[in-house]
Amino acid sequence: MAKRATATAASARTETGDGTLRQFVGYNLKRAYMAILDDLHRVLGQHNLRLATFSALALVSDNPDIAQGELAQALSVERSSVVVIVDDLETRQLVTRNKVLGDRRAYALRVTLKGRQLLDRLQDEIAAHENRFFGQLSAAERATLVGLLNRVEGAAADAA
Amino acid sequence: MAKRATATAASARTETGDGTLRQFVGYNLKRAYMAILDDLHRVLGQHNLRLATFSALALVSDNPDIAQGELAQALSVERSSVVVIVDDLETRQLVTRNKVLGDRRAYALRVTLKGRQLLDRLQDEIAAHENRFFGQLSAAERATLVGLLNRVEGAAADAA
DNA sequence: TATTGTTATACTCTATAACTATA
């Protein structure tokens, strides 16, 4: 099928073909996701945050008094993994573990002022990050992209 | 900001809000990707293949006589990681390591007949997998999605 | 008995660094 430059001394370097994989939407999806991930990690890394930790912070902010188990579900990780994440956020005083009236087993997580401020700054920085990669797309195109992605996600949720 | 059902005994379980994250295209991108990944892993797992191993097989098929270092680049992993992957493919007689005329350090990788046959079957199975998630999208919509994803990937390549 | 959070441990995947044999 595919031709390939033989590895002679004077070979002009050919691009590696990936046509077989390109036929799959999922491959294109992964490539696009991976392509932006390094830069996102760099942005978060400047604040010593992992993606999961940032996501947890945002989720706690959106869901005051969320329990760790619920957070685990939202993050699609095990409860034991959430312990590590919340430990980190709590140590850095970005979220607090609060007593729940009526259930002394559970914690109600809340963002601190410091956490909110960090989140505000991060939202700006991530918006800038996104402009570097999605900036070429018009607002309408970005909306189309998100709409299609959400339909894919919805199809997965239906299947489950 | 966001309201949240208090954890009373009779609380109707509220969906966890993720509005802060949803504003980012990248989050929607990751969600869609993660949503299809479990099913893809299941399909590949039936053949005892990891995603990276399958991708390597497809890339070797598209690029006869590719070297391991080139494969590493195409897979975005280190050469040492490719050794493990190719070891697996070679042990299972799906690809062969062949001598390169003119450079006795390098290998030229080729898919075997067995590898090609497995790849053919996998392409069908993955196409079926994709229909489960992208089937709701029309062919035009799928093309639009891929086009937008590729522009994002291209923007990343330009930035690098 | 079931559930929440915790701990200790194991597993998967990948990177890093040092090595060999070639170039």
Added chain:
DNA sequence: TATAGTTATAGAGTATAACAATA
């Protein structure tokens, strides 16, 4: 000196399983 592939090791991230406290 540099490069292709290899090996051994370490690290990051997550899951699993057993546990204490509480429901």
